[in-house]
Amino acid sequence: MSMLARTTAAAAALGLAALGGCSASPSADPAPDPVLASVRWAEHALPAPPGPPGRTVVRDAVGCGAGWWVVGAVFLDHPTETRDTRPAAWFSTDRETWAAVPVTMTTYWGRRAILSSVACSRGRVVAVGARAGGAHGNPRVTTFRPAGDGLVDVRTTFVQYGGVTATNVGPVSGGDAGWMIAGNRTSGPGVWVTDDPRGFTRVEGEPGLTDDGDLESLAQAAGWTGSEWVLVGAGSRIGHRLDQDPLAWTSSDGLSWTAEEVPAEEGFEDLHRVVALDDRTVVAVGRSGDTFAAWLREDGAWSTAERFGAISDDWRGTPYVASLARTPLGLLATLSTGDHYELWRSGDGRAWTRVEVPLEPPTAGDHTLVAAEGDELLLVGDSGDGGHVWSGAVVER
Structure with a gap:
């Protein structure tokens, strides 16, 4: 797909082209999604x-x-x-x-x-x-x-986001209960949560989030489902960092957390962004080997990855998912292949098609x-x- 000139495109109807969405199962090779709509940018x-x-x-x-x-x-x-x-x-x-x-x-x-x-x-x-x-x-x-x-x-104080236990601070997400910032501390994943924008409560070293033994985990982002927070990321055992597995944690209040099992495959997998598709389905998008992928959580249970897109063979920067949003076109995910950014769309979190931008x-x-x-x-x-x-x-x- 060629990149369009950076000009106002008020008169251009840009189709939602089905450019290579693929299934997580190698044996299944479904036909590309039909063109459902077009967008005038x-x-x-x-x-x-x-x-x-x-x-x-x-x-x-x-x-x-x-x-x-x-x-x-x-x-x-x-x-x-x-x-x-x-x-x-x-x-x-x-x-x-x-x-x-x-x-x-x-x-x-x-x-x-x-x-x-x-x-x-x-x-x-x-x-x-x-x-x-x-x-x-x-x-x-x-x-x-x-x-x-x-x-x-x-x-705020320096140690609120920094200090000797600091690792990184990630994106903020919002919901009916307030806001949550995802991040990491030396003990493992950490979050900052509030219902009042004048200050956040730092949660670190909480038993449901703390790394155990030789597990090293990293949280990437959080999302509100309507009844609880879902925090996503990945982790690996010491000495096996190339075999990183997807991880997720849930909390009703942002203070006490429970780890959830996410199906993993051999190789490098990582959850980068998460949103609630509806009142029973949560979708997380991230990396799976040399592709991108979506994981679905339906009625509290996670399913295996649905792959789409591809990471560049000659990437100049770390591939990652930059955003995941609910829109009138369903879910829209922007991702960096390591070479350039792309926009992808899905109505159900399983089948993904590329959107021209x-x-x-x-x-x-x-x-x-x-x-x-x-x-x-x-x-x-x-x-x-x-x-x-x-x-x-x-x-x-």
């Missing part, structure tokens, strides 16, 4: 946020409350010795006309944060950002909460492609030349 401008000028970058988006949020940062044209980025966010009620929202920064690292993740709960958003620095050059994490018509950074950024540290969760289609992308936002309209065939 239209690019819309993001205004420059107030403040020192620079290159706008976008990292995540979500539908929430009365409109849509996009978050990212500005890479300053004229950096100083201590500051070369600042956080940025935009809001739109119709996905077409966007306004930069005020981001109030009261902390040292908040003034420098790149907002990488945003999630919605009960009509409000929380964003998570970070900027590497300090004595050891580690990411310094800051959360941002709603304030008026914009965002403000939240003051207006931009397929090459894999790089400052590039991305993300499908937003919400009741309309929204796509954001960044190929190192500034942030892009597209609305999508489904055209029935």
Whole structure:
């Protein structure tokens, strides 16, 4: 599939082409899904946020409350010795006309944060950002909460996201119960949970999450099912890191956790993103060997992987799933093959087809492609030349 020119595509109807979805079973070779619909993508401008000028970058988006949020940062044209980025966010009620929202920064690292993740709960958003620095050059994490018509950074202690037991902080997700940030500590997977955006509770060393013996596990993301949190990732036994198995944990309150068994196959497998498809089905998407794959949890039981797509033979960056969202087209997953980004669609989590998009950024540290969760289609992308936002309209065939 050739990459389309980066121009407004208001007049182009881009088909949902069935480009190679495949089954997890080698013996079964189903026919490709038929073309179900087409999408008309239209690019819309993001205004420059107030403040020192620079290159706008976008990292995540979500539908929430009365409109849509996009978050990212500005890479300053004229950096100083201590500051070369600042956080940025935009809001739109119709996905077409966007306004930069005020981001109030009261902390040292908040003034420098790149907002990488945003999630919605009960009509409000929380964003998570970070900027590497300090004595050891580690990411310094800051959360941002709603304030008026914009965002403000939240003051907290260094050990809340860092400290001697720190490993990493991942994306934030939202649900009826509030927000959850997935991550890892030296004891194993850890999370930060809250129903109040003014502060998170750190959960680490909890028996249901702590590594045991020679197991080394890593959490990647969390999702809300309507009644509980599901945390996904992978783990391996010491000395067998190439045979990594998918892992999942569940919790009704984000504090006490229970590990669940996910069917594993030989080789490298890892769950990267998870969402609830409906009130009984959860879908997690990640890597399985040299392909991507989806795992389904139906009525509390996980099934084996359904493979789709392919990881590049000559990848320049680590292959991963950048986003997984519920949309009017069903589930949309954006993934990096290690060479470039792609968009894939599924109605049931099993059969996946590739979706043509207006931009397929090459894999790089400052590039991305993300499908937003919400009741309309929204796509954001960044190929190192500034942030892009597209609305999508489904055209029935």
